[in-house]
Amino acid sequence: MWYAVVRNTQQTVTRALMAIAVIALAAVPVVAQEASTSPPPKTLIKNVSIFNGTSQSLVTGKDVVLVGNKIDKLIPAGSGGTQYDQVIDGKGGYLTPGLIDVHWHMGMGVNEREYFGDQAYVAIHSAKEAEQQLMRGVTTVRDAAGNVFGLKKAIDTGVTPGPRIYPSGALISQYSGHGDVRSGKPTVMAKEWGGPVGMGVSDGNMMLANGYDQVLAAARQQLFLGATQIKIAVTGGVSSFTDPLYVMEFTEEEIQAAVKAASDYGTYVMAHGHDFAGVIRALNNGVKSIEHGSVLNEEAVKLMAEKGAVFVESFEVLAQLKPLYTDPVRKAKLDNATEGSANVAKWAKKYGVLMGFGTDLLFSAEGRKNELKDLGLRKEFFSSPEIMIQATGNGGKIVALTGKRNPYGKLGVIEEGAMADVLIYSKSPLEDVSIVEDYDTNLKLIIKDGKVYKNTLQ
Ligand SMILES: [Zn+2]
Numbered sequence: 001m002w003y004a005v006v007r008n009t010q011q012t013v014t015r016a017l018m019a020i021a022v023i024a025l026a027a028v029p030v031v032a033q034e035a036s037t038s039p040p041p042k043t044l045i046k047n048v049s050i051f052n053g054t055s056q057s058l059v060t061g062k063d064v065v066l067v068g069n070k071i072d073k074l075i076p077a078g079s080g081g082t083q084y085d086q087v088i089d090g091k092g093g094y095l096t097p098g099l100i101d102v103h104w105h106m107g108m109g110v111n112e113r114e115y116f117g118d119q120a121y122v123a124i125h126s127a128k129e130a131e132q133q134l135m136r137g138v139t140t141v142r143d144a145a146g147n148v149f150g151l152k153k154a155i156d157t158g159v160t161p162g163p164r165i166y167p168s169g170a171l172i173s174q175y176s177g178h179g180d181v182r183s184g185k186p187t188v189m190a191k192e193w194g195g196p197v198g199m200g201v202s203d204g205n206m207m208l209a210n211g212y213d214q215v216l217a218a219a220r221q222q223l224f225l226g227a228t229q230i231k232i233a234v235t236g237g238v239s240s241f242t243d244p245l246y247v248m249e250f251t252e253e254e255i256q257a258a259v260k261a262a263s264d265y266g267t268y269v270m271a272h273g274h275d276f277a278g279v280i281r282a283l284n285n286g287v288k289s290i291e292h293g294s295v296l297n298e299e300a301v302k303l304m305a306e307k308g309a310v311f312v313e314s315f316e317v318l319a320q321l322k323p324l325y326t327d328p329v330r331k332a333k334l335d336n337a338t339e340g341s342a343n344v345a346k347w348a349k350k351y352g353v354l355m356g357f358g359t360d361l362l363f364s365a366e367g368r369k370n371e372l373k374d375l376g377l378r379k380e381f382f383s384s385p386e387i388m389i390q391a392t393g394n395g396g397k398i399v400a401l402t403g404k405r406n407p408y409g410k411l412g413v414i415e416e417g418a419m420a421d422v423l424i425y426s427k428s429p430l431e432d433v434s435i436v437e438d439y440d441t442n443l444k445l446i447i448k449d450g451k452v453y454k455n456t457l458q
Pocket residue numbers: 103105144360
């Protein structure tokens with residue numbers, strides 16, 4: 001009897017749900033038709049010289065046509081006619097692709113203590129910073145570790161403005177590695193031996209894994225959450241206490257586990273690595289993007305070129321950490337990294353390694369406002385056009401390593417079919433890339449995904 005009652009109730013519920021579903025289905029085509037009848041807006045941008053993201057010289061005599069969130073085509077100047085929803089006069093300025101920071105941590109603008117604290121505060125702070133970053137002309141970020149999936153969703157759905165994000169999710173690290181920041185007394189045990197879950201782990205910012213199976217599971221967990229690439233640590237780090245820079249982190253098998261999980265999803269692994277031994281091991285086991293590399297030797301840099309791996313070296317961060325890392329452990333590591341990084345940049349240039357613009361500024365909202373200073377610091381090693389290519393076209397190639405996993409279209413270039421991320425500067429960044437730093441004055445137009453966020457041309 002009770003069974004019949006339950007079954008009848010279930011049937012009633014099922015029928016009611018079906019009725020709702022029918023109503024919902026009936027409503028869908030009407031909405032879809034309305035959306036499809038209004039064509040995407042057409043924008044003409046005229047009176048500009050174009051830096052296309054890959055060439056060291058400017059393109060002149062062309063206008064740019066945007067349709068919706070894509071670059072539709074480049075046409076001979078003045079040949080566009082009048083059929084546009086919007087015409088932007090560039091006033092003789094310099095049109096470039098949006099900037100791409102390929103090593104940034106959207107959640108790490110708060111100070112270190114707050115980062116491991118209330119995550120709602122961290123999220124609100126990050127959203128505020130994301131808007132500031134977009135207003136600097138950074139339209140895409142590859143997030144190099146941190147739980148930023150919610151922020152990415154909020155930006156993609158228009159809840160809050162910011163750059164589009166390629167998230168790595170949690171940094172995957174071994175015990176005593178770069179991501180092992182256990183709290184409490186120094187004798188604290190790992191969780192397998194009764195200790196607490198480590199700082200940052202339950203917030204989704206770090207994940208500790210040891211052995212092939214655990215690394216495979218950790219990487220798959222990040223893919224489940226929406227990671228577009230996987231981030232692991234393969235050497236000691238400057239900010240961590242238990243691993244000097246020379247330490248090799250993750251065995252061959254553990255690195256292969258991360259690479260296997262990523263490549264099965266059509267994407268790749270990026271690795272935090274300072275010293276040559278760990279980086280050479282990572283390259284030989286399938287890692288495609290090397291981050292930092294401050295104390296690499298020439299052999300490791302050459303191997304990057306041979307393997308077709310990409311390299312992201314950051315400059316401004318070394319200067320910014322100097323006053324913060326005054327304890328003897330981190331001070332020594334930072335001095336070591338600062339000393340080595342100049343040679344590495346020279347070798348990267350010598351062997352033609354593809355370099356991105358990644359700044360890695362963290363734990364200071366004020367410091368992060370100097371993100372674009374990193375461009376000027378590169379002038380010691382690279383020409384202004386080379387640096388602009390790093391910050392646009394090369395960035396586009398780096399985020400495209402996500403392959404089948406790529407949630408967006410072509411980035412970092414001004415060409416037919418690319419995403420409509422467009423900036424206009426009043427001065428030429430190819431003559432001196434440092435003009436990009438003063439974005440308040442020199443950056444006149446910001447378009448991301450076809451939408452205008454700043455226009456002071458008129
Ligand atoms: Zn980083």
